Amino acid sequence: MxxxxxxxxxxxxxxxxxxxxxxxxxxxxxxxxxxxxxxxxxxxxxxxxMQDTSKKSPMELISEVPPIEVEGRIVACEGDNNPALGHPIEFICLDLKEPAVCKYCGLRYVQHHHH
Structure with a gap:
């Protein structure tokens, strides 16, 4: 059946x-x-x-934010201080040479060097 x-x-x-x-x-x-x-x-x-070309695109706006200096080698990016406006937590391992980029929001992080 x-x-x-x-x-x-x-x-x-x-x-x-x-x-x-x-x-x-x-x-x-x-x-x-x-x-x-x-x-x-x-x-x-x-x-x-995209008719209003006087406004900046989200990619242009996020590229204007300077890299965020952090003390450790690993950073946890949430996108925003308010969890309702952020994204899933992404743990990013930092390289000493260039800033690491969050794949969700595009924020850049760099390790603060102590000399």
Whole structure:
């Protein structure tokens, strides 16, 4: 009984998949030139949100934050002092030569050298 229900479900899923692929194939032209329409739509969508070029992007804003000096060799980055606004804790091992970057928020950390 369970096998018959499973078989019926597989038949229904197979029919649905065939219907969807057949209908999408009939709507799409066969040549690849029309993919430029998709590319055009994507660039227009992005441009819609980036109209105000006077504002800085999040990447530009985070790059303006100077590297944070820490005493130890390992730092725990939470992104923000408020846990509701931060990200999962990432433990970062610091290199002596260049700042280490948090993969979630982009903050940079550098080990304070005692000379």
């Amino acid at each position: 369970a096998a018959a229900g499973r078989r019926h479900g597989l038949v229904m899923a197979s029919n649905l998949l065939q219907t969807l692929t057949a209908s999408s194939a009939s709507r799409l032209p066969s040549n690849s030139r029309n993919l430029s329409l998709v590319r055009s739509h994507i660039s227009n969508h992005t441009a819609k949100w």
